[in-house]
Amino acid sequence: PVVITDLAQEWPAYEKWSPDFFKNVHGQRIVNVYDQSYAQAGSTYMKSTRQIPFSEYIESLMERNIDLRIFLYNIIKEIPELKLDLK
Numbered sequence: 349p350v351v352i353t354d355l356a357q358e359w360p361a362y363e364k365w366s367p368d369f370f371k372n373v374h375g376q377r378i379v380n381v382y383d384q385s386y387a388q389a390g391s392t393y394m395k396s397t398r399q400i401p402f403s404e405y406i407e408s409l410m411e412r413n414i415d416l417r418i419f420l421y422n423i424i425k426e427i428p429e430l431k432l433d434l435k
Contacts, residue, residue, distance in 0.1 A: 361433035367406050374427055375403025381416040 356362045380396035397416065408414045424431055 359433060359435050361430070364433055367410055371403040371406045375401055375406065377402045377426065379405055379418055379421060381405060382419055383415050383417075 378399050379402050380399055382395075383397045385397070405416065405418065408416065
């Protein structure tokens with residue numbers, strides 16, 4: 349095994365990316381959210397529970413324990429400018 353330390357400290361994302369950053373800058377984006385019924389057989393199998401603004405999802409995560417998750421969301425594909433924050 350290898351442990352790499354301090355790899356990302358020089359990346360802009362290291363300081364920039366935070367819940368507040370995503371909420372304030374990209375919060376208007378609509379995301380599919382899923383609850384525990386995502387993996388249950390039947391009509392709800394692999395279907396999103398609903399669509400909400402990314403800011404609402406982040407606020408929900410930060411304020412309380414919620415049963416909503418985001419799956420298969422390729423954030424770099426959806427927000428390509430974020431690649432500039434990675435080296």
